[in-house]
Amino acid sequence: MSGYNNPNFDQYGKPSGGPPQPPQPPRPMPAQPQPRQGIPPYQGPVPRxxxxxxxxxxxxxxxxxxxxxxxxxxxxxxxxxxxxxxxxVKRGPSPALGVLKLLFGLFLALVGGILLVQHGHGGFGEAAAGGIPLGAGLALAAAGVANMARRALGVKSLALWLVTALVATGAGPTLSDSFYTSKEAEVFEQAKNYSYNTWSYDYFNEEEIPRKFWREDAYAESLKTSARYATGAKNVASMRSVIGLANWLDSDRTKPFPASVGYGEHYFKEAPKHAGYAEARKMCGEALLAIYDSALTKLAKPAAKDEKAEFEADEKLRSAFVALLKQLSVAEDATVYVKFSNSVDLAPPQGVDAVLKQYQQSDIALSRFPDGNAPVIAEGEAFSPKFDSKRRDTALKALQEAFSKVFDASLLTLAPLPLGQSPGNKPVFELSSSIFRRKSFYTYTQTKDQSEEFIGLLFAIYVDWVFTVSDAAGAKLYENKTQSIAGSRIAIDTKPTDPEFAPYSIMMDSAYYNFSREITGKFGLVPPAMRTSFAYEAAR
Structure with missing residues (x-):
């Protein structure tokens, strides 16, 4: 109920004064306004x-x-x-760009610092190559930090660059020298306890330690390290290499660098003279001599004189051999040259014709030549120099076979001395032969259909042998003269293609082989197996 119809309130909604009035009859509603003529009344919804x-x-x-x-x-x-x-939009540098500047600046400073330490020892010019990027990197990193706070350094970063670059360049040589001095001392101590490779890769490597920081003792110390490593491993080849390098370092160095070393010439050629080279050589020499002594146990005993020994050992020869091995213990290699020389004199000895008549009148000769004119087979080319190489190889192989059973090739290697070549500073075994005719003959027969057929007569020969042992300086340590009769009783394996003089060639082959067996026996070695049958081999 609105205030207008409430008798307790006046027309303004305020309480009215006076007592309440009796209810009044309802008043009629005022008439609604009538629309104007010509305009229809609004019939739509009430607008809101x-x-x-x-x-x-x-x-x-x-x-x-x-x-x-x-x-x-x-x-x-x-x-x-x-x-x-x-x-x-907020104003100022981007923080993201500041982060990039900081990271790149630190990287550039790191590169500059490495260059400064590695090359600064060369002087201020080389130090500047690292100081400039170091200063630029630090300045850029500082600018990045400022940008992250939305600030800009401006010309301050340029000033920071110049100051840090100058300071780094000035301190570069001292810093670099200190770094490499410390590193050289550390690597030097480490390398002494390791193999030669540590010296080669970590010390004598200008990428790791510049040459100006190498100490003079390092060359000798590296050689002694190699000597300790080689002797500890009983590596004969490595010991020879150390000896060869020590000899070269102590020489005038006009000779080629030792091939046995194979590396190090680029820095060892400038190594100063040092007493340590002789120490390394002595270490290896003593170790090699101990190895030789172990192998010499079979030769150092008194000569065997029982029936088991085919040849009686020669104590003088073995004493000379021990002296020779002592020289080999400090030699750059284990080569011992074998030198051959020979002469031939086939003039008929006085009275040989009478002896020939006796052989021609033998029953076996008359069975084929009843007139008593059995021929003497001509020597042809059997004694010509072109067969020397083959016979020398026969003797050399026999010697090598016997020595290889006791001495490894790294301890002793027998090699033929080329004709006309000087042995240099190598020990030498020399086999000299002089061939003469004897006042005798051999009957030469061939087996056919299980029966022997007389072919002819062969004049007999003997060989005067001289065996000499000389040391590396050419001094004669041993000499022995002996004589052998060639082909006194051997079986000859013939072929239809063999020349007529083949028996003489085979006789000389057997003489060289048997003499080399005798020599090995005199050393106290076990000689190669005895051979009673030989075949013709053409000249080489």
Whole structure:
């Protein structure tokens, strides 16, 4: 009920004074306004909300003349003017760019620092190559830190670059020298306890330690390290290599660098003279001599004189051999040359014709030549120099076979001395032979159909042998002269293609082989197996 129909309130909604009045009869409703003539009454729904053009209560209405787009007081105007409202862009360097500057600056400073330490020892010029990027990196990193705080250093970064670059360049030589001095001392101590490879790869390597920091003792110390490693491993080849290098370092170095070393010439050629080279050589020599002594146990005993020994050992020869091996213990290699020389004199000895008549009158000769004119087979080319190489190989192989059972090739290697070549500083075994005719003959027969057929007569020969042992200086340590009868009783394996003089060639082959067996027996070695059958071999 509204205030207008409540008797307790007046027309303004306030309590009315006075006592309540009796109820009044209802008043008639005032007449509704009538529409104007010609306009039909509105029959649609009752409109809701505010009529068009009416501003809702509490809405800000700008004063007249205010530019369009401005909000209420306290609001930021749109940017740019005339566009919708947007947040303002913050001013200053980007923090993300600052992070990139910081990272790249630290990387550049690291590179510059490495260059400064590695090359600064060369002087201020080389130090500047590292100091400039080091200063630039530090300045860039500082600028990056400032940018992360939305600040810019400006010319301050350039000043920082110049100052740090100058300081780094000035301190570069001292820093680099200190670094390499410390590193050289550390690697030097480490290398002494390891193999030669540590010296080669970690010390004598200018990429690791520049040459100016190598100490003079390092060359000798590296050689002694190699000597300790080789002797500990009983590596004969490595010991020979150390001896060869020590000899070269102590010499005038005009000779080629030792091939047995194979490396190190680029820095060892400038090594100073040092007593340590002789120490390394002595270490290896003593170790090699101990190895030789172990092998010499079979030769150092008194000569065997029982029936088991085919040849009686020669104590003088073995004593000379021991002296020779002592020289080999400090030699650069284990080569012992074997030199051959020979002469031939086949002039018929006096009275040989009478002896020939006796052989021609033998029963076996008359069975084939009843007139008593059995022929003497001519020597042909059997004693010509072109057969020397083959016979020398026969003797050399027999010697090598016997020595190889006791001495490894790294301890002793027998090699033929080329004709006309000097042995240099190598020990030498020399086999000299002189061939003569004897006042005798052999009957030469061939087996056919299980029976022997007389072929002819062969004149007999003997050989004067001289065996000499000389040391590396050419001094004669031993000499022995002996004589052998060639082919006194051997079986000859013939072929249809063999020349007529083949028996003489085979006789000399057997003489060389048997003499080499005798020599090995005199050394106290086990000689090669005895051979009673030989076949013809053409000249080489």
């Amino acid at each position: 909300g505010l009529p068009p053009g009416v501003v809702p209560p509490g809405t800000y209405v700008p004063p007249p003349g205010t530019p369009a787009g401005f909000g209420p007081p306290g609001a930021m105007p749109p940017f740019p003017p005339g566009q919708a409202f947007a947040r303002p």
